[in-house]
Amino acid sequence: MKQKLADWRITIQFKWTCFLSLAIFIVFGLFATLVYTSVNQALLRSEENNVRDTIAAVDSRFNVYRAPLTKEQVQQRLAPRFNQKTLEQSGHGQFVTGDPEKFYHDSLSKQLARGDLAIVLYDVKGHPLFKAGQIDANFTDVTKITFKKEYDGRPSYLETTVPIHSSRTNKVIGYVKINDGLRSYHRAFQELNRRIILVIVFAVLLSLFLGYILTQPLVRRINQVNRTIDEINEDPDSQARIPKQRSNDEITDLVDRFNKMLDRMQEYTNQQKEFVEDVSHELRTPVAVIEGHLKLLQRWGKDDPQVLDESINASVSEVSRMKKLIQEMLDLTRAEQIEINYTKEVTEANETLEQAYNDFVMLHPDFKINFDDTVPPHTMVQIYRNHLMQILVILMDNAIKYSKDRKEMNLSASTADGMLMIAVQDFGVGLSQKDLQRIFNRFYRVDKARSRESGGNGLGLSIAKKIIEMYKGSITAESAVGSGTIFRVNLPLVKK
Template sequence: MRRVTTLLSRLSIRWMLAIWSSILLCVLFLSYNGVQYFVINRWMLHQEQIALHKNIEEIQGYFRAENETAEGIAGSHSFIESINGSHQLIRILDARGKPVLTASAQLPEEWVKPQVSMKTTTDSIWHEEEHLLIVRSPLRTSKFNGTIEIVNNLESSDQLSDLLLGVMIAGWLGAIVISGIGGVFLSRQLLRPIQSLRDTMTSIKQKGLQERVRISGSNDELAQLARVFNDLMDQLETSFYSQKQFVEDASHELRTPISIIEGHISLLSRWGKHDPMILEESLNVSVQELGRLKGIVNELLELTRAEEKSRELYDFPCIANDTLQYTLRNFALLHPDFHFTQNLDDIDGAVIHIVPNHLEQILLILLDNAVKYSGSTRTITINGAVQESRLHISVEDCGIGVPEEDLPLLFQRFYRVDKSRSREQGGSGLGLAIAERLVARYSGSITLSSIPGQGTAVTLSFPVVEELQNH
């Protein structure tokens, strides 16, 4: 048994499914045929018993009506012959068990010994290879007391039973073959998507993440599994290439300040530390680059926090206009040479689900970009509106604008339209990426439109808390 278990454990799922399905079908077929064979045999035996009991009742009725004596019964041979069947023996015994009348049709008397019975009995015995059914019943009249004995050879019933058994065995063997072939075909059909999934995984291991499982037109569970796998691979491929691009961009952005600091430190180490002017210049540049390096690291940490899926503070209600006014007042103090125009009356009292600090951080990113790229026109416009249960906030500048082909790329990490000018203005290219992820975290959206030379507008949209909307 252990060897069989070990052998089965080494088989593939395909062959295990084929074998077990074949075994199950064979067991079911065998059980059904066995029950059917048993029931049919019992039914045929019962029918033979009913026929013999009817013969006995007919004999009893005849002799009781005639009130026959032993001599009269012995002379009724023609009547007994008329009701006797093929391969059957009818015998009437007196009270001492001596045969008074015997009628036999191809069944020797010596096969069954005479036996007196005081009640109706039914016996099934074997005489060598012959199966015999014996029914005995008492026969009583006013002039005779004895026993009716009928013996029937069940040869015809046994032949029919053997034929039925042969047909069932042939059918069972045919079921084994058919179930085996069907099991192999069924397992092949069922496991084809899994084999395709396995082949795709192997191909992904060898060729890369671009491989996908081929899906047929079916919509069963295995096809759904293949679709889920393809979706996961799409997300994984996107995440992998995004991570690769992020590492490349981050390493590029971090390499520049590190290289500048390294160059000035090497300069000081060789001979510049003895020259006060060079010493001061190198220290100033190093401090600036360290500040820039620190800013990039902090923005990377902010980006990581923005990408987290934690929603612990999601249910925090925020009155949008209050946060906007607070942020604008503080930001205007830092940029007194700019004019900030507000159109926020329509959003007065509107409440959204967002942590106020996060909304303030998003607004500061948008306002900071607007100031950096405003050019000579130092006017920033902030508009607010509530439409279809959503709060819309837009920050517009009248600056240099963004080319249309660069608009889809602005939310990528470290992307900058004019890298030289952005570097001079201290940008790292992470602000809009952080803003986009914070907005998405609260079921919002952010869109950007721009006309080169005329300005840029960034619009935020958040769902409004309806039960607090009119408060």
């Protein structure tokens, strides 16, 4: 059973629909509760005000008397048209009963016309003198307006007993007991409850609908991501990408990053294939050469000093080339670890540039090397010194190799916008736009035959680019066939 529950899949659409529906319903519930409470308080205040107004009307009717109230005074002030036949005897005295609408002919009738109010008038001893409506005529202690007989959290009626004071002597001349049956209050709440129930049902349905609608765009985008991933899993070389939307939100940012990640993965895959092909090709040639010479020596060449000497020299040359290739591959691998080991290293740019210039002037006296240095003295650049020297050697060595007709090279350095800007320009054969886009790829060589003759493996520019990027710099190339090439390097200076 537990395993079945664990394997039960709950979709994100279902979760978000329930979550949004619950959130909407809670907000509506809080709002409805607030409205319900406010209406309840407003209605109760209205009923209390009606009771107070009735008390004030009765008090204003009888406070003109000096002596305690009598049955005749009450009859005269409340029901002057009634005769003695309408009076009934009780165990405590005489009081009037009957339809209130027949004797409320003045302002007091405005308070009692609703039919919710009932009233009893007492003398100073608590004997009832007058009764109207459904009310207990027994005298009770003087109280404030009190809610009585609560049920379902709501009051059944309001009741109070207050004294009537003479406005002339300020003495108590009687009492009045008023009961409000709250019929209007209960009718209003019955209607409110019916409406609330209807609105709750509507709110539940609406919240479910809105929750479903609001989750649709999210689910749609997730399904697009899943479909794209499935296509790429089926075909790793697939160019499938997640369609872009016009919306500008977090999902769009996720889609953009995911597509960029796929592009980089595709690029790495292509480079890896090219890398494997080029490495196998580069190693196959020297291995085949060495194997051929060894077989030659094994058969009969070891007895011929000339053949033995040629085979040994050729094998040593191929072994040296393989050694250089392996070293460059190690350099490329180490360049990817710069961010971990060398990011805090700094170098004085002037001294390193001067040394690179002097070394190449000494090694290539037949070349004219122009050096334009406008870098301020003691300028510190954010790079390990050996790595800066390695970049300069790679670029200047390439300029020497591919400048066969015009043996001239320009080296310039300057600073601007917190960057050290280095330019290496040759006047060799130049590059086409197609080659220019690929010269930083591993093992890429424009002319493989000439590169092999000059000892190149097509890794130098890849190593330089990787080192520069690890130090948050940039390298670009500009070229035209027959007009030479210029490489521009930007490296960040040390912030003061």
